[in-house]
Structure formats: structure tokens, C-alpha cells
Amino acid sequence: MTPYKRKSYWNEPGLTLWERAYLPEILRGLAITSGVFLRNMGRWMTGRKGALTTYYPEETRADYAPRNRGKHVLTQRPDGKPQCIACNMCATVCPAKVIEIEAGYDPTDTAHPKFPVRFEIDYSRCVFCGLCVEACPEDAIRMAKEVPGLPAEDRHQMWLTMDEMLHWQPQSDVAKPYAAAGAARAPVAGKHPGSPT
Amino acid sequence: MTQDLLVYVVFIAYAVGMLMSFGTVLTWVERKQAAVMSDRIGANRAYIRIPFTKVKLIWLGLFHGIADGIKMLMKEDFKPRTYDALAYAVAPWVVFTPVLLVFAVVPFGGMLDPGRLFPALADWFGGRTYPMQIARLDAGLLVVFAFSGLTIIGTMLAGWSSDNKFSMLGGVRAGSQMISYELVMGLTVLGLILVFGTLDLDAIVRQQSGVVLGFLPAWGVVYQPFAAVLFLTAAIAENKRIPFDLPEAESELIAGYYTEYSAMKMGLFMFAEFIEIAIIGALFTTLFLGGYNLPYMNDAGFSWPDGSTWAMSHGAVVVTQLVVFLAKVMVVCSFQILIRWSLPRFRYDQVLAFSWKFLLPLALANLTVTALLVWAQKAGGQG
Numbered sequence: 272m273t274p275y276k277r278k279s280y281w282n283e284p285g286l287t288l289w290e291r292a293y294l295p296e297i298l299r300g301l302a303i304t305s306g307v308f309l310r311n312m313g314r315w316m317t318g319r320k321g322a323l324t325t326y327y328p329e330e331t332r333a334d335y336a337p338r339n340r341g342k343h344v345l346t347q348r349p350d351g352k353p354q355c356i357a358c359n360m361c362a363t364v365c366p367a368k369v370i371e372i373e374a375g376y377d378p379t380d381t382a383h384p385k386f387p388v389r390f391e392i393d394y395s396r397c398v399f400c401g402l403c404v405e406a407c408p409e410d411a412i413r414m415a416k417e418v419p420g421l422p423a424e425d426r427h428q429m430w431l432t433m434d435e436m437l438h439w440q441p442q443s444d445v446a447k448p449y450a451a452a453g454a455a456r457a458p459v460a461g462k463h464p465g466s467p468t
Numbered sequence: 469m470t471q472d473l474l475v476y477v478v479f480i481a482y483a484v485g486m487l488m489s490f491g492t493v494l495t496w497v498e499r500k501q502a503a504v505m506s507d508r509i510g511a512n513r514a515y516i517r518i519p520f521t522k523v524k525l526i527w528l529g530l531f532h533g534i535a536d537g538i539k540m541l542m543k544e545d546f547k548p549r550t551y552d553a554l555a556y557a558v559a560p561w562v563v564f565t566p567v568l569l570v571f572a573v574v575p576f577g578g579m580l581d582p583g584r585l586f587p588a589l590a591d592w593f594g595g596r597t598y599p600m601q602i603a604r605l606d607a608g609l610l611v612v613f614a615f616s617g618l619t620i621i622g623t624m625l626a627g628w629s630s631d632n633k634f635s636m637l638g639g640v641r642a643g644s645q646m647i648s649y650e651l652v653m654g655l656t657v658l659g660l661i662l663v664f665g666t667l668d669l670d671a672i673v674r675q676q677s678g679v680v681l682g683f684l685p686a687w688g689v690v691y692q693p694f695a696a697v698l699f700l701t702a703a704i705a706e707n708k709r710i711p712f713d714l715p716e717a718e719s720e721l722i723a724g725y726y727t728e729y730s731a732m733k734m735g736l737f738m739f740a741e742f743i744e745i746a747i748i749g750a751l752f753t754t755l756f757l758g759g760y761n762l763p764y765m766n767d768a769g770f771s772w773p774d775g776s777t778w779a780m781s782h783g784a785v786v787v788t789q790l791v792v793f794l795a796k797v798m799v800v801c802s803f804q805i806l807i808r809w810s811l812p813r814f815r816y817d818q819v820l821a822f823s824w825k826f827l828l829p830l831a832l833a834n835l836t837v838t839a840l841l842v843w844a845q846k847a848g849g850q851g
Contacts, residue, residue, distance in 0.1 A: 297811065304810040308505045315504070323507045 340414035361403035490746035540735035555629035560736035562622030573608035627725035638724025642715035655831035673759030685763035688756035749800035
């Protein structure tokens with residue numbers, strides 16, 4: 272049997288004499304790392320950010336994709352009530368079974384007597400598939416381009432309540448245009464003024 | 469007699485406190501420096517809440533060292549079913565204690581005159597002066613090598629008594645590597661001893677406050693630049709840190725000789741490693757960087773190369789020397805951390821070849837050249 276002969280390539284990996292002397296290359300490496308260190312330290316010292324890390328719960332990345340849909344919002348009627356009629360279609364279609372709706376009865380509102388008392392989404396299990404948005408007959412639930420504040424001490428704190436989803440008050444881009452937008456709408460306390468449209 | 473006791477108790481408390489704080493702070497420095505070097509933020513979540521308030525002290529993650537300590541104290545103290553339980557229990561201390569003892573002979577300040585520092589106590593002290601050093605020994609440098617040689621025994625004990633093949637391989641590697649580099653370290657320092665003509669570390673520092681070639685401070689690194697590089701290389705190898713961390717190479721040996729150690733015993737190994745960084749820093753400072761003195765500085769103040777002098781009060785000199793020593797040690801520690809986070813690990817055969825085929829001949833050459841130069845100078849002085 273002929274002994275195995277190692278194939279040789281035209282770009283055989285190897286070290287030049289300079290690289291094999293080791294010390295100059297070591298010094299070059301140290302210069303690179305200490306250069307990065309000094310540059311970043313200089314940035315920290317002058318009040319800028321010297322790291323690429325996003326300091327997550329406090330900061331969120333600015334470069335989410337424009338198509339990112341990360342947070343559920345409940346659309347509202349001009350009087351600030353949720354457009355939701357508590358029909359439970361979204362909860363039924365939800366593949367992760369994360370939506371919980373408790374319906375209430377309001378005899379004074381003849382047009383929409385059924386309304387959600389409680390509308391909660393468990394974000395620890397939500398898969399962000401958007402099927403709830405598709406299922407909704409009233410355009411009451413949508414997904415916004417935001418990112419939910421997910422970090423929590425335990426999973427029971429990762430439920431998003433109705434109050435947190437009711438901050439979306441667009442004056443345009445709604446399926447059902449508001450009859451008297453602005454005039455009839457009562458300002459609701461604790462809502463975000465600059466909401467995305 | 470009581471005065472001596474008091475002064476030395478203060479010195480020992482200062483030295484031990486300094487080493488312990490260096491050990492703790494260096495864990496933070498290592499994390500943060502590595503983070504900044506690689507565009508990260510670094511550990512910064514541990515905090516101390518001021519009781520009964522909502523004020524959280526984060527201080528750039530400085531409390532992570534405390535969190536580590538608490539974690540190590542609370543963890544299960546795992547004991548392998550070893551045939552040599554005594555050696556297993558003793559090994560971390562055999563590593564840890566000599567590291568602390570090395571510092572006994574390192575001077576961290578010049579001559580202290582407590583009577584001048586506290587005039588109220590001048591009568592009681594009666595003009596006694598103390599070099600700021602725990603033990604002033606003529607053979608100080610030999611003591612350093614004697615004690616740092618002891619840590620080899622600890623690592624080999626740990627590797628041998630753990631009853632684990634990885635541990636034993638780590639112990640064997642540690643033994644061969646540390647013995648090889650101990651030799652190089654000793655040979656590099658020999659050149660310095662020839663230049664300074666003494667083994668007493670305090671005398672070496674005092675000689676470095678002079679001037680050489682008219683303007684350069686007479687630091688060891690000026691006399692022996694080559695030896696300084698070799699010494700630092702060998703010292704890092706001696707401390708078994710990257711790029712020489714073969715004994716604990718995690719990709720090959722899990723954690724090497726302390727694989728079977730857990731909780732605070734493992735913490736002692738880690739702590740010893742970090743204190744040894746500080747010790748290397750202190751030794752390098754003392755031998756090559758002028759010790760506790762600024763350039764051109766001595767116990768009386770500054771004497772500049774042009775012959776003029778600045779007198780300083782005794783208190784100012786003492787404080788300056790203590791601070792300068794700490795600052796220099798910190799800089800050398802930081803440089804070691806820079807090396808640790810820049811270089812990849814050697815292969816095992818490369819480590820030993822690097823020591824015996826590269827560093828040792830260089831150290832010998834350095835020694836020969838130094839000896840010839842010193843001899844020529846002596847002969848020239850006589851003739």
C-alpha cells in the first residue's frame with residue numbers, strides 16, 4: 272500500500288518569518304485591543320456610549336424591522352371605550368391560548384351592549400402570529416410596531432392588561448371612521464399622547 | 469517594643485487589606501476592562517439597596533465581587549470520594565497562603581518616622597523609624613521565589629488528591645509549566661541583582677530613585693528592558709493565566725486541577741489567582757518600575773537631574789509613596805488583564821518549548837551580557 276501523501280494547495284496556510292517571530296504580532300494584537308479599550312473608555316468618559324450592547328430593559332434597539340409587530344393594541348371608540356365587543360373570536364383562534372376575555376353587559380349602550388371587562392394577554396406565551404388581528408370582526412385588536420416591555424421578575428407579571436393596550440387613539444387609518452372625532456372624545460387619564468399611527 | 473508591635477500590626481493590616489481589596493477589585497476590573505475592550509458594557513446588575521429606601525447603589529457593577537463571594541459561600545461544598553481527603557482539603561490553602569506571604573518582603577513605602585508624622589507621639593516613639601515593609605530581609609528576593617515556588621505544591625496536591633483524571637492532568641501540567649517558568653523568572657531577575665548588587669527589595673527601590681545617563685530615572689526597566697519583558701512573560705505563565713492557562717484549559721480539562729473543587733475552596737483558587745496578579749504587579753513595580761517612588765523622588769522629596777531639589781514634608785512623602793505604589797501596581801495589573809484578553813492560549817508543547825527553547829536562552833543571554841557590562845564597568849572604575 273502506498274503511504275498517504277498529503278495534498279498540497281496553492282494557498283497552503285503558513286506563517287511568514289515575521290509572524291513566526293511572534294513578538295511583533297503580539298505587540299500588534301495588544302495595540303489593537305488597547306486601542307479599542309482607549310477609544311471606548313474615551314467615549315464613556317465624555318458621556319457617550321462606548322459599547323455596542325443595548326442595555327435591554329432600559330433601552331430598546333432602534334433598528335427593529337419596519338414590519339415588526341410586537342405589541343397588541345385595542346382600538347377605541349371616540350368616547351374612549353374599547354371597540355371590542357367581547358365576542359371571543361380572537362381567544363378562540365389564538366394558537367397559544369393566551370387571550371383571556373371577561374365580558375360585561377351595558378344596557379345603556381344599545382349599539383354595543385357587550386363589552387370586555389377584562390382583556391388580558393399572556394406575553395410569556397404569545398407567539399405574535401397576528402391571527403387575533405385577522406379574526407377580529409370589529410377591527411378592535413391590532414398589532415403595533417412597538418416592542419412590549421417583556422422583562423419581569425416572574426411569568427405571572429408578563430400579562431398585558433386592557434389598560435396597557437388601550438393607549439392607541441388614532442384619528443386616521445381606522446376601518447370605521449369616527450363620526451365626531453376629537454369633539455366627542457373625552458380625554459382619558461394616563462394615556463400616551465403621542466401614539467403611533 | 470510596644471511601638472514596634474503597633475507599627476507592624478498596622479503594616480500587616482494594611483498589606484493584607486490591600487491584597488484582599490486588590491483581589492476583590494481586580495475581579496471587577498477584569499470584567500469591566502474585558503467588556504470595554506470588546507465593545508460591551510460588562511456586569512452591572514448587582515446592587516446594594518440602602519435599607520428602608522428605594523435607593524439602589526449600582527456603582528458600575530462594583531458589587532458583583534460581593535455577589536460572587538456570597539454565591540461561593542452559599543454553594544454546596546462538594547467533596548469527591550478521594551483517598552486523600554486531607555491533601556484535598558489542604559491544597560487550596562497551600563496555594564493561597566504563600567501568595568499572601570510573598571508580599572511580606574515587598575516594600576510599599578519608604579522610611580516611616582511616626583514621630584514626625586504625629587508630633588504628639590514623638591516622645592513615645594523616641595525617633596524610631598520603620599521601613600514600610602512587613603519584613604525587611606537581606607534575602608528578600610530569595611524569599612519571594614521560595615514562597616512563590618510553594619504554590620506549585622498546592623496545585624499539584626489539588627490535582628493529585630482530587631481523584632480525577634482531568635485534575636491530575638491539570639496538576640501535572642501546572643507542575644511542569646510552573647517549574648519551567650520559575651527558572652526563567654529567576655534567571656531574568658539575576659541580571660537585575662547584578663546591576664543593583666543586592667537582594668534586599670527596599671535597597672533595590674532606593675537605588676532606583678537615582679538618575680542614569682544624566683536624565684533617565686534609574687529604574688530597573690531602563691537598566692534591563694529585556695529582562696522586564698521576560699520577567700513579565702514568565703510571571704504571567706507562573707500565574708497560569710491566558711495565554712498560559714494550560715493547567716486549567718477548560719476546553720480540554722474542564723477546569724484542570726480544581727475541577728473537583730466547589731464553593732469557597734474553588735473561590736480560594738480564584739482569589740489566589742487574582743491576588744497573584746497584584747503580587748506580580750507589586751514585584752514588577754518594585755524591581756523594574758522604581759517601586760513606591762515617582763521618578764527622581766526619594767524619602768526627602770524630589771532631586772531633579774539638573775541638581776535642584778524639592779523638599780517635601782514627611783507626611784506628603786509617605787502619602788505620595790503609598791499612592792504611587794498602588795497606582796503603579798494597578799497599571800501593571802491592568803496590563804496583565806490586557807494581555808489575558810488579547811492573546812489566545814498556547815498549545816501544551818508550545819508552552820514548554822517557549823519556555824525552554826526561547827525564554828531560557830534569552831534569559832541566559834541577557835544575564836551574560838549584563839554580567840559582562842557590569843564587569844566592564846567595575847574594571848573601568850578601578851582602572
